[in-house]
Amino acid sequence: DTEVTQTPKHLVMGMTNKKSLKCEQHMGHRAMYWYKQKAKKPPELMFVYSYEKLSINESVPSRFSPECPNSSLLNLHLHALQPEDSALYLCASSQDARGGATGEQYFGPGTRLTVT
């Protein structure tokens, strides 16, 4: 099973709202990623968790707050977003890069976020 699930599929929120995006995988992967993707562009890396610890924060504004409660779950908490934050948010997971893993990431279907 190479499935990564994300909820919700669509989300519309106002600039004063607080909401969360959820991601789950059951492949035993210990690295999980959040990406932001604008139309006609490749995904932009936001955060990387490795063994439930935050390894990379690509200078993401604090209105985005990631959380990794356990090895299968990844959340992205959203607060006071701006209209320019509207995008497709993708979650991905991969095996540990050490021990011969070849580095492919498995992506979820994404959450289409609209900030009004």
Added chain:
Amino acid sequence: AQSVTQLGSHVSVSEGALVLLRCNYSSSVPPYLFWYVQYPNQGLQLLLKYTSAATLVKGINGFEAEFKKSETSFHLTKPSAHMSDAAEYFCAVSEASGGYNKLIFGAGTRLAVHP
């Protein structure tokens, strides 16, 4: 630093024609290379990967890619395009670091297939 260049942001072919999507990489070490496909409003799906086991890699949906070290290329081909192949295609190189891998993506190529 590693980088990926995809030549041609848009490629248009007729149904049944050869598909050729170009990807060149820059890497100081033997790379792991990938092609992903993205259909509208969906996530990225892995088409195929190069991991140094064989230079000609076969993937899903009839796609294949050939790794050419001398040309630093990893072009994606399909002998006969189908309407369902219309999508965005991303080439990527993996950059390992500890327990995770960063993917460095190309800008993407949108493939249109005409009847």
